Amino acid sequence: MAVANLPVVAVRIALAQINPVVGDLAGNAAMITTIVNDLAQRNAADLVVFPELALTGYPPEDLLLRPAFLDDVHAAINSLAQNLALPSVVGAPLRAAQWNVAFQPSSDSRDRSPLGADFFSPVLNAAVICGQGEVLGVATKRFLPNYDVFDEARYFYRGEGPATVVTIAGQRCSVVICEDVWIADGPAHEAAQASDVVVVVNASPFARGRRGERHAVVSHHARHTQTPFLYLNQLGGQDELIFDGASFVADATGAIVHEMPSAQVAVHVVTVENATVSVDHPSSPVTDELGEIYDLLTLATHDYVTKSGFHSVVIALSGGIDSAIVATIAADALGPQNVTTIAMPSRYSSEHSLSDAYELARRQHIACHTAGIEAGHQAIAGTVGDALGHEIAGLTDENLQSRVRGVILMAWSNETGSLVLTTGNKSELAVGYSTLYGDTAGAFAVIKDVPKTLVYELCRWRNQRDGVEVIPLNILEKAPSAELRPDQRDDQSLPPYEILDPLIERYVDFDQPVAQIVAAGFDEEVVRRITRLIDLAEYKRRQSPLGPRISGKSFGKDRRLPLTNRFRG
């Protein structure tokens, strides 16, 4: 706290909420350099902070096992130390031996086999405080998340204390990395006790409800140590993870006094003056959860496509609600001129499906082509029927239709260089209501973590956003159907989505036992049937494309079940 008669000292700390690309060391270093040198030229900051592993992007996964990658990181960080015109906190993986940092023994045999290890160089998750030709300090991460989507014990050794503190403009600034702030009486507490302001650098992926937890834990430390905390998060889509940004500042009372935007790049400068904080931008708290999810899915789609070196996408438009929201998100992410849709009617498609699809494309200025599947369906059904000695029917024939669509879509993709976006939602993916190599064929599954009921909400939200009905009401109002046999409707094989979605959430997201779900009021027969479907569909999910995670448990690397698995329950 400020004490009377002390000289006023103030440090201006820029929080750079950037969107790096994993593995693009040159590009990320250039982005970092531009931001720092612009702030320096405007004399707008004394210290610039970048997120956890900003130089490599997070998470670099097994790139961390490649010596060439670590060599290049080492060269890049040394070059940044020379070229940055202000002291800056730059997250990067460091070989302990090259930086002379302390670490704790590993908890496996990699470096302690009686046979002697191969050449082995421990790596730490670090943040280098450097610039103006010097290295002022190196902060290292002491607790390593190895749960949910995280595998840090695979890559890193644990760092050791004491806290890393540098004095900038007369203020003691400490640096703490991500997981370390989640430990009671741990590194963040120590750092606060040794400094005037704590900077926490993070790569914290979005999940619904996560932001409240971030606020609570940081507020706790700030309040208990009477020290301001600056929490900086990465932005952007990286494979299945969405980093929402939404960095924030807690003052010395623990109040969240400033929030940076979600889903947008931003650089805000926080002035810390005798334990009081002020910021050069207005606060941007998120007030609309649906809007945030929509924007984050848009960001994730944009980033997956463009960071992979593509600029356009192609989508199968069925006239249903799932492909409608995916096409709309894609148009918002990439511009309607970069979205192509293909309507692929079958002998079972209703006329309104086609007209609804065309109307959606028309309203959003998206190209829509038509490629009926009848010829392909008939030809292959004939070939297979001849070889089998009988005509195919039922599920085999339904899957065949879906796969002919997949083949057409992939041919379009091959010929035009557009990535295929798939349109399956989380409810379908959960129960296996999809065809492997059919509607699951594609590069990115935009709504794979969005339950069907939320798909409806997002459509309505988007229609209300600008007061323009970009998704025709017809599409929202008709009964969902795969249209793979006459008069098919989803509710013939599944319970209503208002029951299915919460049931899936309990079994998948919360790992609740069947008995507990039944005790909560669900019909036992339905619970047994649906949980069995969920278990049996694991093989389809394993070969499905990745897509952005918005829940606490998606069908991604946060859920790792064996395929060969006889457990039911």
Added chain:
Amino acid sequence: MAVANLPVVAVRIALAQINPVVGDLAGNAAMITTIVNDLAQRNAADLVVFPELALTGYPPEDLLLRPAFLDDVHAAINSLAQNLALPSVVGAPLRAAQWNVAFQPSSDSRDRSPLGADFFSPVLNAAVICGQGEVLGVATKRFLPNYDVFDEARYFYRGEGPATVVTIAGQRCSVVICEDVWIADGPAHEAAQASDVVVVVNASPFARGRRGERHAVVSHHARHTQTPFLYLNQLGGQDELIFDGASFVADATGAIVHEMPSAQVAVHVVTVENATVSVDHPSSPVTDELGEIYDLLTLATHDYVTKSGFHSVVIALSGGIDSAIVATIAADALGPQNVTTIAMPSRYSSEHSLSDAYELARRQHIACHTAGIEAGHQAIAGTVGDALGHEIAGLTDENLQSRVRGVILMAWSNETGSLVLTTGNKSELAVGYSTLYGDTAGAFAVIKDVPKTLVYELCRWRNQRDGVEVIPLNILEKAPSAELRPDQRDDQSLPPYEILDPLIERYVDFDQPVAQIVAAGFDEEVVRRITRLIDLAEYKRRQSPLGPRISGKSFGKDRRLPLTNRFRG
């Protein structure tokens, strides 16, 4: 060592090299009970040992996060303690709180958040020594592998010493779990110092060369402590992992005096009498590496198919060497009557391809159907061409042919309930010489970790095994071709496999930088082109089926690269 004038004490320890099914608690418990009670009835053993996590099968992955699973394990182990007629070592995951075992603090925030944890119950990788109505002891794993294919820090807390020792038939027997034997001067050393014989329970997956390391590390401990070590390994295929068994005994001088078979279930009884060991079966050391790989691929295929509840497979037979070895392995694994092959000629297929395919099927008594792709190819090419406004050609057309084959094969699978085995080898998978949803479509990729040069060796080995040329010589001798355009040959787009395979091994298996590979004598242009192909094909591999791992690094969960990744080098 035996000392004169001491009374002779001997303990008979049965090593049960079993093949459990992950998640099948009832089935695995029944298997364990049958073995123990049979040995008891014959008065053939004093202690029976099962592998690491024998009750659940290894690895149970995220089943370990489900309370219902842990509840069922707890009930099953208590029931085994009652029902087993001899003291037995049964591996199982245990909740520390239910068994009152000590553990070390975690290295992340799961149980130490300032916000308070959710209900959280630490689980340990344990082996319970139980039977005849009592629990004699609980051994816990103290070092947790979290590298390569292992994720144990995701699931388990680290146990604590001292060593777990039980006295059976007058001999002190200690129990050590897997990773703990790989630590110099660690738990295995301590256990040996406190006992007359050390039992090491393992789930150690096969990789070429791994057995020599197991022998070396166990021999080291035995020699340095002058104590016999019994090393028991799990058997069987579990998704991408192959547990080879090959359990063994080191005597008190460190000599490997007994080896149990690779790739086979076995129960051998080891008698330990004043530090000398003898066994009731002859030793079965592996003398033929090719034969072992062939047998392990056969075991993996058998186990994937049957443990998933299937009994038959269908394979696209091209007349080439890859589909030839896969069909042969499948016939050996499941019986030729459970293997169906389909020849799917295109306009570019040569006549010898078809006749070679038929001849292979004939020699092995495998069914072979013919389903030409011309009709499907033409129909879909027409549909896509019409929608695009131009005819498709080149790579788009090549991929389309492969995908029509995939659709036919999957329709056959849907209609007959046979799993599709894919036929791509490691060399193809590495450079992306495959079509996603085409030749990669299927449930299990039998040779995905077998480089092309090794495919040839395995074919020759199989032809020599019984002195019968089950794979026609023609197939081995012709130049490899995908036959997707006129006169296509692999070596038009790839270097010879004798160069490609070692190049892939250096880049993928050993993570060597490009510069190092060039320095080893490879042409720089070739290295740059091939490593770029390897990087770019990551998205195909991510959606490809799993297959058995035989190398130190397969394209499985031992290699986790981001898809969005701009690093090259």
